[in-house]
Amino acid sequence: MLSISLHAFTSLSSYSRVLVFLLGAYALNVHAQAREQWVTEFGTKVIFIQSTNLPMVDVAVDFVAGAAFDPDGKEGLSRLTMQLLDTGTREHDEHAIAERLATTGSQMGGRFDLDRAGVTLRTLSYDKPLGQSLDLLTDILTNPIFPQDVIDREIKASLVSLQESDTRPASIASRALYQTLFGQHPYRSTGEGSEQSLQSLTRDDLVGFHARFYRAANAVITIVGDLDEARAREIAKQVSENLPQGSLVRERLSANLTRSDAKELIIPHEAAQAHIRIGMVGIQRGDPDHLPLALANQILGGGGMTSILYDELREKRGMTYGVGSYFSPLKHPGPFVIAFQTRKDQAWEALEITLTILSDFIRNGPDLKQVERAKKYFIGAFALNVDSNGELLDYYAAIGFYDLPIDYIDSFSRRVNAVTLEQVKDAVSRRMDLDKTVRIIVGPEKRPNEPNG
Secondary structure, three states: OOOEEEOOOOOOHHHHHHHHHHHHHHHHHHHEEEEEEEEOOOOOEEEEEEEOOOOEEEEEEEEOOOHHHOOOOOOOHHHHHHHOOOOEEOOOEHHHHHHHHHHHOOEEEEEEOOOOEEEEEEEEOOHHHHHHHHHHHHHHHHOEOOOHHHHHHHHHHHHHHHHHHOOOHHHHHHHHHHHHHHOOOHHHOOOOOOHHHHHHOOHHHHHHHHHHHOOHHHEEEEEEEOOOHHHHHHHHHHHHHHOOOOOOOOOOOOOOOOOOOOEEEEEEOOOOEEEEEEEEEOOEOOOOOHHHHHHHHHHHHHOHHHOHHHHHHHHOOOOOOOEEEEEOOEOOOOEEEEEEEEEHHHHHHHHHHHHHHHHHHHHHOOOHHHHHHHHHHHHHHHHOOOOOHHHHHHHHHHHHHOOOOOOOOOOHHHHHHHOOHHHHHHHHHHHOOHHHOEEEEEEOOOOOOOOOO
């Protein structure tokens, strides 16, 4: 079964990975001899990066098929479909698939978030292992049979995992935040599903979801490694021509995503610590305010021990071991989140201090020194020595999937330098609103002095 890297649902590290994507890849371009993009005759977007430092090829095939596309009442379907792609095809069962991967020395993985579901392949660039691995990848993507016994096994495992996560205050807080913040919008999902929705899933559901969403026009192929453009085009054609045909599917998502008021939700829990989340609707990929808000977030809570929130809550008051904030941009506006935990007896004080800090930041913004320090940090991160084809794959897969310019990374330093203090303050004042935040408090039973009942 494909192991998943859950990008969108990893709280504090989610946006930091976005920044690594924007920064670290700059150094990687030193090794890239060619960089091309095209659309196959079957409607599949392709990005190819030639990297000859190792005899390896990395391939990602991502589909518009994330958790946001689960049908109502069938939450968890998209995730289960992706996970079970490699558990049996018309020609190979899951053991034969694992054996063929081992024989070629190849590795296959999955990734999944609100917007997309995908499969990655890493293999040697020599003709025989590359050809065999690509044939297997194509078979898995186009001919999964979703054996009933495997479906039963994995639903049972998912139910156990869900029951366990229902006991963890951090999971409860994150799930409640998404559901409360996004309301009826598909981004309310965390991809896990519920006990009821998981138990309702059938093999026909998986077969139908695959046929609808795992289409050539719904796919983005990213190829990185030691091969030329002609071979990359052969790979892209092989994968895309065998996928089901049909139009791009995105109708479940709506750009109309706003909150008009603040809301507070208290969820009692026996844990010693209170887990607190403050969230608001944030930005989408490619948003013109992205860089000003990224710099602002670095200053407010994204900069770890150098951030305002860390200094105020941890250093000055000792209320938490750690606090952070992040934007999680998606195809449509994703969340902005502040997250921390503290003792139950000081939860409300810590929450009010955090809200006051956020209010002051929205009203006044950072100062010039803070902005310049954040810009130097971003640009200085270009010097990170990241030389993994797999990381290149992730960076350019995001560029392709979210329709960003192919030179998005190369122009990053120049664009960061061009951001002014006034632009940061303006973006913060326009795009962040304390009166539209959701506050989730897991732990205490009620606010102090609040009457029972």
